[in-house]
Amino acid sequence: MNTTEQPRLSNKEYVTLKLLVSDASREWYGLELVNASDGALKRGTIYVTLGRMQEKGFIESRKEASDTPNSTIPRRLYRSTGHGRAVLSAYEQFANSFGATPLATGFGARPVLG
Numbered sequence: 271m272n273t274t275e276q277p278r279l280s281n282k283e284y285v286t287l288k289l290l291v292s293d294a295s296r297e298w299y300g301l302e303l304v305n306a307s308d309g310a311l312k313r314g315t316i317y318v319t320l321g322r323m324q325e326k327g328f329i330e331s332r333k334e335a336s337d338t339p340n341s342t343i344p345r346r347l348y349r350s351t352g353h354g355r356a357v358l359s360a361y362e363q364f365a366n367s368f369g370a371t372p373l374a375t376g377f378g379a380r381p382v383l384g
Contacts, residue, residue, distance in 0.1 A: 277326065277357045282319045285310045287328055287358045290350040297332075297347035320348055328354030 279287065289303050298306075300316045311319070323329045330351050333344040350358075 277328075277360075279357065279361055280319075282311060282315060283323055283328070284358075284361070286316075286319055286323060287350060287354055290329060290348060291355055291358055294350055294355065297349045299345055299347060303348070320346075323354070324348075327351060328357060 285307055286303055289306050290298060300320055301313065303320075304311045304313055304316050320329065320331070324331060328351060329348050331346045331348045334347055336344050
């Protein structure tokens, strides 16, 4: 991402980042985020969203360590980065300065100004 470019959050990115920041001390599996989102995130789009967020530097991931060499494909664990937490904070401060409120549907994805 160009450092002079203003960071943007889609509804799904906002919900995902909000969940990751809610407990920044832990790492999350993609399906854990779906389950915790009260229907705002879907199984079919979570990994595309996580990949886009990693490209933007909002999150980082690592492969889960495997105890056995013949186990299933290792799952990825995700956590927010300092940049992601700063973007979320700035986004929420901006929204609050306009008296924004979250959408009434789902987890409360994007603030509505007005």
